[in-house]
Amino acid sequence: MGTTVLAAVAALGWGAADYCGARASRNAPATRVVLLSQVLSLPVIALWLAATASHGPRPTALAWGFAAGACGALGLVLLYRTLAAEGIVLVAPVTGVTAAVVPLAAGLAVQAAPGPLALCGVCCAVLSIALVSRVGRIRRAGVATRTVLLALAAGGALGLQLVLLSHPGPDAGLWPLAGARAASVLCVAPGALRGWSKAAAAPVPWLPVVVAGVLDSAAFAFCLFAMDRGLLSVVGPIVSLYPAATVVLALVLDRERVTAHQALGLCLGAGALLLVAV
Template identity: 40%
Template sequence: MVTILALGAALSYGVADFLGGAGARRIGALRMLLLSLPLGLLTLLLAALAAGGGATPQGLAWGAAAGLAGGLGFITFYRALAIGPMSVIAPVSALTSAVLPVAVGTLDGERLNAGVLAGVVLCVVAIGLVSMEGPGEEASPRAAGGFVMALLSGAGFGVFFVLLERAGDDTGLWPLVTARSAGFAAVLLAVLAIRLGGRRLGGGPVTGGVLLLALGAGVLDATANALYFVAVHAGMLSLAAVLTSLYPAVTVLLARVVFSERLRAVQRIGLAVAAAGVALVTAG
């Protein structure tokens, strides 16, 4: 069950990131977040009402803290996608976001059996392989800036994964509602700081196509959050987080098909390693 839920979260995150990145290239990162995050918040609110459960102050506080970390991760991630290739940015962010929960889970005493542990290791290796830069990419200042922001976003997402696990499993989906609210607040503060500094957000016009991208990104991201939240409370943090962090495989493949971004040999190997890792985890 944990495997299915976490892989479902990975699929949803991967498509959401692709749609969000495509929109950020048209209207800018922050403007895209201003559109997609409220839609995701509405989706989570409706889901929380349908799922029931009692909201506790502790669970809501953990959710809010997770949301602040996730909001900062979103800002840097969408900015990175707007200036760098999706096939590099998404995997670098995911690798960083996977390592942190694994470290926390290990420190908390989580122990995986040999087969599952081997699968987790392969998944982490796969994320690294898919994220490797091609010749000359590291020489570009824009690519370098995108790489740094991808690392920062991954750290934010990793903290998000860890803190959601701390929220507990007896509060329904309400911690996710506070998490998305706090993340949206972080984006609003960033926008306010930019406007007070006399700068404009920039970007192109908001068209119908952009609105559809925002809708898809917001709803799918909310769906991914819910799937991960259920998965991490049904099993171990390290396992749920690593499988969820395989979402770059989806983003990379979509970027290859839609934007014709080149899929290098090492990335193909990474996808194959990821499949092997998932197979070992499932068998375990």
């Protein structure tokens, strides 16, 4: 039960962070949004480490975290940029399903398979991601192809991040988070700083940027806690339910209407959590 709750909290945090990041990227470059959100979240990470660390950093934990952070930074830049340009409802389903399938496949390949109910719940989670995120139709084929490719790349990078996070082990604590944040800042900084002067006139939407960074770091921590307790093939798809939170926020705050397949997707997501928790 604890693993499911931790993974669900991580999904909620990442979904809300993605919504804030997408909103901020409408008014500022995606690379700048990612860089500022990552840097401004460093005090939160320091507090997490101070409260939970029982030993100093270990090179292997930092290295795995660094690799995961590099993948996550690439995924976030692609995700925020595509969400801002094409809309949440077009990008979230492809990205979310891809991010769920990658750790699911890796977990089934290298770890023990989950029980029948849990595996059924995982399948429901993947289907839920596709349904809850599907709102409208893509009208232009040229835009659709580019959007799908970018969403696949973003989902693959974010899914690979989850796979890498499963390697440090339970004794690593939250130190992989420190390595991941260092990698994301180093990877995004060149692109963000290169265009800083050209986009200097564009105001930074500080509130969504700060909220995105804080929620992203908190979700990262809860994901690590869940990875320490459960199988990657179960935790990965549950964490990847984050598009549900992203779309629900878009529905509530942007006043979009809930469709029948969205309602079905939310019900499937709830059922998936129950099946995995049994």
